[in-house]
Amino acid sequence: MIASIFIYSLKSTICSAIFVAYYLLVLKNTQMNSFNRVYLLMAALCSLLLPFTDFQLLHIAPTAVPDFPLLQIAGQGTETDVVKHATTTSFNWWVLLEALYYIVAIAMVLMLVVKSVFIIILKKKGQPLKREGFVLVKTNDSRAPFSFMNMLFWPVHMREDSPEGNGVLMHELAHIRQHHTIDKVCMQLMLAVCWLNPFNWFIKKELWLQHEFLADRYAIKDGDGDMFARMLLLDVADAYNKSIISPFFQSPVKRRFLMLTASAKNKYALLRRFLSVPVMLIAVFLLSAYTDKSAPVAASQDKIVLVLDPAHGGEDAGGKSAYGYQEKDFTLALCKKMEALAGAYNIKIIATRNEDTYPSLEERVKLGNSTNDAIFLSVHINQSSAVRDNTYQLGINPKGGNYSKSALLASAIGAKLKSQQLPVEVVDHRMAYILRESKHPAILIECGNLDDPENIALLKDNARTDELCRNILSGIVDYNTRLKAQK
Numbered sequence: 051m052i053a054s055i056f057i058y059s060l061k062s063t064i065c066s067a068i069f070v071a072y073y074l075l076v077l078k079n080t081q082m083n084s085f086n087r088v089y090l091l092m093a094a095l096c097s098l099l100l101p102f103t104d105f106q107l108l109h110i111a112p113t114a115v116p117d118f119p120l121l122q123i124a125g126q127g128t129e130t131d132v133v134k135h136a137t138t139t140s141f142n143w144w145v146l147l148e149a150l151y152y153i154v155a156i157a158m159v160l161m162l163v164v165k166s167v168f169i170i171i172l173k174k175k176g177q178p179l180k181r182e183g184f185v186l187v188k189t190n191d192s193r194a195p196f197s198f199m200n201m202l203f204w205p206v207h208m209r210e211d212s213p214e215g216n217g218v219l220m221h222e223l224a225h226i227r228q229h230h231t232i233d234k235v236c237m238q239l240m241l242a243v244c245w246l247n248p249f250n251w252f253i254k255k256e257l258w259l260q261h262e263f264l265a266d267r268y269a270i271k272d273g274d275g276d277m278f279a280r281m282l283l284l285d286v287a288d289a290y291n292k293s294i295i296s297p298f299f300q301s302p303v304k305r306r307f308l309m310l311t312a313s314a315k316n317k318y319a320l321l322r323r324f325l326s327v328p329v330m331l332i333a334v335f336l337l338s339a340y341t342d343k344s345a346p347v348a349a350s351q352d353k354i355v356l357v358l359d360p361a362h363g364g365e366d367a368g369g370k371s372a373y374g375y376q377e378k379d380f381t382l383a384l385c386k387k388m389e390a391l392a393g394a395y396n397i398k399i400i401a402t403r404n405e406d407t408y409p410s411l412e413e414r415v416k417l418g419n420s421t422n423d424a425i426f427l428s429v430h431i432n433q434s435s436a437v438r439d440n441t442y443q444l445g446i447n448p449k450g451g452n453y454s455k456s457a458l459l460a461s462a463i464g465a466k467l468k469s470q471q472l473p474v475e476v477v478d479h480r481m482a483y484i485l486r487e488s489k490h491p492a493i494l495i496e497c498g499n500l501d502d503p504e505n506i507a508l509l510k511d512n513a514r515t516d517e518l519c520r521n522i523l524s525g526i527v528d529y530n531t532r533l534k535a536q537k
Contacts, residue, residue: 059246061101065333066249069093072329076322083263090257094240100337118465124475158242169198184226197225217269224268230261263309349396350527357400357418359428360385364408369433371500381429388519395523415487426492433500440502442472445479445494455491463525
């Protein structure tokens with residue numbers, strides 16, 4: 051899970067960086083505050099949602115490798131179908147990092163709730179007066195005047211009908227009437243999800259300032275701009291407002307002065323708005339579009355019968371990763387996907403299990419041996435938090451009667467997996483019961499490692515597992531074609 055979080059955060063950061071770059075180069079400090087407000091909100095929303103989306107942009111088929119090399123046995127495989135995986139007791143830093151991510155996210159949401167509750171309590175302690183379109187709450191709180199939703203918290207010592215008071219009143223009414231609090235709450239929630247994204251913190255700051263620019267413009271619409279500017283000098287602190295309220299006295303005042311005195315006319319406003327569309331398209335292209343690099347479907351000329359064995363099942367979970375994933379779930383999902391794709395390759399699938407059940411090793415072998423002219427493939431996933439070896443191992447039995455065919459099958463599948471940039475090796479699995487007892491060409495494939503974050507991300511990615519399953523099926527077709535040619 052932590053791998054998925056970091057990959058998601060990386061995609062979110064890239065998306066935000068694109069939007070922020072355009073904002074800094076084209077939109078910042080322009081009299082397009084309403085547009086900038088929407089733009090910044092959309093930037094944060096896109097950085098939240100785009101990493102979840104994908105669509106196929108184009109199809110690129112790599113060159114087929116019919117003359118694949120024969121792979122040599124590289125080592126000794128783990129006997130995953132004889133001995134159950136031992137659970138690790140070593141401390142796992144990935145689990146700690148995942149917990150930290152969720153703790154910070156939950157803490158940010160709780161802070162939002164606490165602040166909201168505080169404001170409600172403050173309203174009850176004050177003197178609420180209903181006005182047209184808002185509630186004026188007179189209070190002794192030192193942070194007043196400030197607004198939240200449709201409530202305007204007003205200091206008891208300030209007169210509403212004074213020139214200064216009227217300017218402040220109009221400023222805060224702009225926050226209320228333009229629903230700035232909703233922006234702030236939504237931004238805070240999005241930030242809780244994407245708090246690892248540094249650009250979202252910048253977006254939050256700029257969004258707050260756009261609110262102030264809009265409210266300042268509204269306040270001097272029919273009033274004294276010079277008087278309002280003098281009021282801003284009451285507070286020149288360098289900090290910006292980080293809360294969900296909209297207080298009047300906040301900084302940076304320098305940019306607020308700049309926006310107050312800048313001309314409302316913007317010569318290139320339409321062009322600036324128009325160019326934001328290709329910026330969004332670029333972000334979508336970089337994060338959501340992918341090329342289909344799976345090999346072209348080359349169906350076998352004659353029907354291939356594949357006995358497909360999703361390892362473990364039922365009470366036998368197989369490997370259990372430190373992230374809570376179970377081997378039996380992934381093996382069944384991969385085999386179901388292969389079964390759904392197999393028809394296009396002229397491969398008939400006979401599965402040893404289609405549900406979360408546990409056929410015994412003897413039952414699996416019996417099913418395979420009772421099927422004539424078949425191939426046997428058992429799908430596993432390694433689990434080793436100490437080593438985190440992410441190699442895709444193809445296990446064969448060097449002592450088996452079908453060793454040469456099994457080696458050819460492993461080499462064909464291995465060549466296809468290498469085209470997917472996966473680390474591949476053939477290993478000695480002579481003690482594996484299903485390989486030892488099978489009368490057909492048989493291999494055992496270990497699809498990476500349950501404790502490797504990158505591999506977990508692959509196994510949870512629909513497009514990449516689709517490519518993985520197609521490569522395995524395509525390798526079986528290559529094996530069958532090569533075998534027929536040798537006769």
